[in-house]
Amino acid sequence: MTTQQLYQLYLQHPVISTDTRKIAAGSLFFALKGDKFDANTFAQQAIAAGAAYAVIDNPAYQLGDNYLLVADVLTALQDLARHHRRQLSIPVIGLTGTNGKTTTKELINAVLSQHFKTQATQGNLNNHIGVPLTILTIDASHQMAVIEMGANHQKEIELLCTIAQPSHGLITNVGKAHLEGFGGVEGVKKGKGELYDYLAPRPPEGGVSSPGGVTFINSDDQTLLDMAAARKLSNVVYYGTNTIDDLVSGQLIENSPLLALEYTNNKTGQSYTVKTQLTGAYNLHNILAAIAIGSYFNIPAEQINAGIEGYQPKNNRSQIVKTASNTLICDYYNANPSSMFVAIENVGKLQAPRKVLILGDMFEMGPESAAEHASVIQKALDTPVDERIFIGKDFAAAAQSIDHGLWTMGQNTCYATAEDAIAALKASPITHSTILIKGSRGMALERLVELF
Missing domain, CATH: 3.40.1390.10 (MurE/MurF, N-terminal domain)
Structure with missing residues (x-):
């Protein structure tokens, strides 16, 4: 066949x-x-x-x-998706990155779907099976598609690009995740950069050169700027916080804990204020990316703002859950050192009467695991919160390397297993607090929620 x-x-x-x-x-x-x-x-x-x-x-x-x-x-499925993609003439936006892929994809789709009939990756079906399955759900009625591409080793994004064949693309960021599979941070950079490789201008083939695709880049991220420059990306749209060269620039005006921002479309000179249902200052650039893409495709500002304001986070990513006695920041779908740092920093900046960090082990860290878990503990100890709870064998091992004087300052506890943590929290419940719960998916920290 x-x-x-x-x-x-x-x-x-x-x-x-x-x-x-x-x-x-x-x-x-x-x-x-x-x-x-x-x-x-x-x-x-x-x-x-x-x-x-x-x-x-x-x-x-x-x-x-x-x-x-x-x-x-599997090859037949992927080849079928490639062939189907070649029949489509609509814009296909491909995105990858260490953190924020799914949230950014959902925000982009929320904005674009205000004006176009769109198709987007469902959940996080972003691998060598999920991407072709998504491509094969696109039909003649769709005007635009948003395809999330995940990877835990090099050459994976390259493969997914050959299937999705994005005409537009975005890397949210490059950080410390899947270090074991990528072979370190430089490996992560190279692997994520395969999207930029695909979008870069290509030399003539059969006498015809390709200008490459359109790339949306966070102008505040020097790593991404350097990666784009190395590939001589020529068709670039910028977004960020303070550069006039950005199509869209914006700033947070509220984070308590839901975000509100003010942004300017620098092409029209018009400024707008948008309230969101997201928490975490680290989501600012994810929001700006969606606004920039909507602006690039000439979606009216009113529809862009409606898309941003209407988006409700799900799948345990930056979700706010209010209970009778606590406010929970549920962010336990995944975790790596980069996302841990920004989540901890965000809690440190929140205005709340009592703040608690509950952090679970990070997986797929490879040889860097001990050092990275220790760095997260140190970051938590340096952050102004009232209580810190670490869960998992890797955090328990890393805690041994932390200066005892620092560890005994404040209320800090480490449990080797989630079961130990659950028993202790049942015996001494936490109340009247804002609590960050974050860890790798395999830690199943959703089991803690009912305790609060």
């Missing part, structure tokens, strides 16, 4: 299924393999559940004409 042949069937059945528990009637089922399963074994079940065809790569499971044999199911 060639990509062209598969595409003709996709046009007749433009819904993709990969999970036999969620088979859409008349869909194409792709029998993807996982670490612990081979979905070829579920192909017959998918057909019985209503799939029109099952795409398989093991001839032993080809039981009829509606079982489509390919060399590799």
